[in-house]
Amino acid sequence: MSKGVLLVNLGSPDSTNPKDVKKYLGEFLMDPRVIDLPLWARTLLVKGIILNTRPKKSAAAYQKIWWEEGSPLIVISERLQNKVAEKTNIPIGLAMRYGSITIKKGLQELHDQGVNEVMIVPLYPQFAMATTETILVLAEELRAEHFPDMKITDVPAFYNKPEYIEVLSNSIAEHLEGVDYEHILFSYHGVPERHIRKSDISKGNCKMDGKCCFKKGSIQHEFCYRHQCEMTTVQVAKKLGLKNGTYSTSYQSRLGFDPWLQPYTDRTIERMGKEGTKKMAIVTPAFVSDCLETLEEIAMEGEEIFHEVGGKEFTTIPCLNDRDDWAQVLANWINEWSAVKTEMV
Known part of the structure; x- marks a missing residue:
């Protein structure tokens, strides 16, 4: 089997425009693993209240931290992806749980490169249902629907590594x-x-x-x-x-x-x-x-x-971002995984 990796982070609006922020917040907050209320209650809270008040405030906050290249989280994640790719010899994809850089697109790009075994790397040190779990659940749903011949594994929470x-x-x-x-x-x-x-x-x-x-x-x-x-x-x-x-x-x-x-x-x-x-x-x-x-x-x-x-x-203190030693740690985990031969059934 041909192996590849998909790094997955949270996501970001496409711009600081309140319309883009509203679209992003709607996808994020309607996730039942983020706001785990019954659909009717979640819809009332998110679409009836939050999305009518919060997008302008959040857009103003994003404007304070937005970089010339775009969303800091996206730019940093792309830099990290590139550094990890330089230290590995298998395809390294990047996706976001929310926003336009979707997990489906990430899996499709790997699939188009001939990859049929993907290791998902949720970029969260600690497990939470609103972060790691929602990524893995969605990835499995997409695999079953669009990539039935693809095998998916994942990197567990690495807080104690x-x-x-x-x-x-x-x-x-x-x-x-x-x-x-x-x-x-x-x-x-x-x-x-x-x-x-x-x-x-x-x-x-x-x-x-x-x-x-x-x-x-x-x-x-x-x-x-x-x-x-x-x-x-x-x-x-x-x-x-x-x-x-x-x-x-x-x-x-x-x-x-x-x-x-x-x-x-x-x-x-x-x-x-x-x-x-x-x-x-x-x-x-x-x-x-x-x-x-x-x-x-x-x-x-x-x-x-x-x-x-x-x-x-x-x-x-800044996050790890695209530090060379952090990219090397990720690359080491990936290289160890990619070196393991897949047993033929």
């Missing part, structure tokens, strides 16, 4: 070199608490009390986003030799009124500033590519909150 932790830790250390900070905040994209319960394959062992995340050997950890975020922080802190009390974990980008994972990033930044923290650094390890949630929500809004409550220095 030593080589990923090494690269992430090196990136943080490099960007903090010479920076005087009192506290480093590890901010992860938030999800509703019910998403954690829905992904609990132990059927009830998850207590959402912050304790079971740290128990060794729990089977639900394979699909527990909160555990995987907490462990990413723990492993990086250990690698960097951070002292207890000088770092913490929080969750950003909540939507609606249901309880989401806590503590919330914006409130944590505000609380720490009010309590006297003057110098804060913040890293966003749920993302491998800088995007609206890192460039605008954290680097702009987060810094504004910090300064408003008395904070002085706010250092934002």
